[in-house]
Amino acid sequence: MSHIQAPAATRAGGDQTRAPAYGWLIVAALSATTTVGYGVLYYAYAVFLTPMATALHTGTTVIAGALTCSVLASAAAAVPVGRWLDRHGGRALMTGGSVAATLLLLAWSRVHTVAVLYLVWTGIGVATACVLYEAAFAVVITWFRERRATALLAVTVVAGFASSIFLPLTGHLVDRYGWRDAILVLAAIHAAVTIPGHLLVRRPPRSVTGDREPAGRRKRANRSADDGQRRRRIVSTAVHDPGYWALAVAFVCSNAAVAAASVHLVAYLTELGHTPQFAATTAGLLGILSVTGRLATTATIRRASPATATAAMFFVQAVAAACLPVVGHGNLGAVVSVLGIGLGFGVSTIARPAILADRYGTAAYATISGILAVPLTVAKALAPLVAAAIRDATGDYLWVAEGIAGMCVVAGVALLAVRRLDAASTPPVERLPEKRLPEN
Known part of the structure; x- marks a missing residue:
């Protein structure tokens, strides 16, 4: 791996x-x-x-x-x-x-x-x-x-x-x-x-x-230079790893789906025939459900890998979003669909740092995570605008809901593909020992 x-x-x-x-x-x-x-x-x-x-x-x-x-x-x-x-x-x-x-x-x-x-x-x-x-x-x-x-x-x-x-x-x-x-x-x-x-x-x-304190100014300077080289090697290892980009696809799709759903859910529920008050109250469950999803994912991680547990949650989200146009006209169907969608809210927030730190260590974690954060944040900013354009072009939210479901499926499949990519990696990517950097 x-x-x-x-x-x-x-x-x-x-x-x-x-x-x-x-x-x-x-x-x-x-x-x-x-x-x-x-x-x-x-x-x-x-x-x-x-x-x-x-x-x-x-x-x-x-x-x-x-x-x-x-x-x-x-x-x-x-x-x-x-x-x-x-x-x-x-x-x-x-x-x-x-x-x-x-x-x-x-x-x-x-x-x-x-x-x-x-x-x-x-x-x-x-x-x-x-x-x-x-x-x-x-x-x-x-x-x-x-x-x-x-x-x-x-x-x-x-x-x-x-x-x-x-x-x-x-x-x-x-x-x-x-x-x-x-x-x-x-x-x-x-x-x-x-x-x-x-x-x-x-x-x-x-x-x-487990690090030892270096003695002397010269040793500390040498250590600082070595640490800089290590960080660059770890970052290079990550960005040349196909699994890293599979993770990028997974979390970009998840972020886009969550952003589109959070902005447009109230309007979609209203379009399905619900009152604005019911729509707002039901959509308000998303915040609480995001916490529930994080707790469930963390509990599942103890029995399965973080990637597998997170992929399972994305698939639940996909099914719920796909079913919303079919069952969402009734109060019970709308609530159940929102429950499924909401469980996936926030899951990538907790899964992504755990997966990255486990996969690449902590010495260059912030840089590796920062590179990944760029497309994730852009997706978060643009997905609601794209969803609005689709709604205006088609006249209803049907294709927006199915698009959200499709992105959740892609996110889950991409996470499951990481293990397959690791198994096919020959020779394995170099593993570097994890060190602490000196306090500045």
């Missing part, structure tokens, strides 16, 4: 594989910061669409475009952010990103033109690349080996409630204070939670990873 082999110290078991208590403190801190980050820097934006469009004398489509620019800016920043995390760790980058995001939120509360809105949200997109899941996962996986899936699950389960917390909170703030002052309150919450939370981030001590 073309993954990077763990060091002997960790393979041997013992105390080296147990993360110190401080690792769990970091998990708790990042659970809080990602929840607030997603709630303030992503989900809350939907509540501001109408009041901002009125204040800036434009349409909601133009206002929504600023969020799309933010997502694309995050994709553009993913690779350099990943390289920084591999070389220097997360503390400075994540803290700086939190400070920058807070200042940009303050600027957002005072925008008076669409051009400035787009500029501010492009900056927020760069900041989100530094502080949300990708950066948090890069920190967490360096602290955990045997309990890595549990640690990742803890972060994603808590953050899975971001929309459930911040959508109603933001709505209340806008109703009471108006949209500009509501943003100021959100900025204060963001600063109070994320800045001190990210200041807690540290790299693990070498006792966790």
Whole structure:
């Protein structure tokens, strides 16, 4: 199999594989910061669409475009952010990103033109690349080996409630204070939670990873040069591995399907004959179901490989999406279909870092993950627009639903193909020992 082999110290078991208590403190801190980050820097934006469009004398489509620019800016920043995390760790980058995001939120509360809105949200997109899941996962996986899936699950389960917390909170703030002052309150919450939370981030001590501390300045310099060469070799191993690109196909298709479903589900349920209230309430199950899906996937991983467990969840999603046009006219059929679709929400979020870290190790994880994050984020930004174009061209959501089902099938098949590609790989891709990098 073309993954990077763990060091002997960790393979041997013992105390080296147990993360110190401080690792769990970091998990708790990042659970809080990602929840607030997603709630303030992503989900809350939907509540501001109408009041901002009125204040800036434009349409909601133009206002929504600023969020799309933010997502694309995050994709553009993913690779350099990943390289920084591999070389220097997360503390400075994540803290700086939190400070920058807070200042940009303050600027957002005072925008008076669409051009400035787009500029501010492009900056927020760069900041989100530094502080949300990708950066948090890069920190967490360096602290955990045997309990890595549990640690990742803890972060994603808590953050899975971001929309459930911040959508109603933001709505209340806008109703009471108006949209500009509501943003100021959100900025204060963001600063109070994320800045001190990210200041807690540290790299693990070498006792966790089995490394020995190099003695002397020259040895440390030589080690730094060796580590740079190792990172480049690991990244080269990954990008020349067919299995890596099979994973890319799987998660791009999954991200596109989830993004299209989350944006258009309410409108589709309404088109099927349901009341707007029923449609919104049923679609609201997606956030809770995403947590359920993550828990189910993590439990399944204990009995099957992460790729197999995740593929199974994608197939469940595909069946549910394909059945929605047939059974979705009734209340029970609609709810059951949404249940199936929702179970796949968030699964790739927890599966992807676990699969990548297991396959390629942690020394260059953030760079490898950052390369993969570029097409994933672009898919997330563009899939809802493509779905809207298909709906307008065909006159209903039938082909959108079937397209979502098809993407889920492709995602599942691509994950299952990874094992077949590994078995056919001759000679096997070089395995490199996993080392810790020095603290900077």
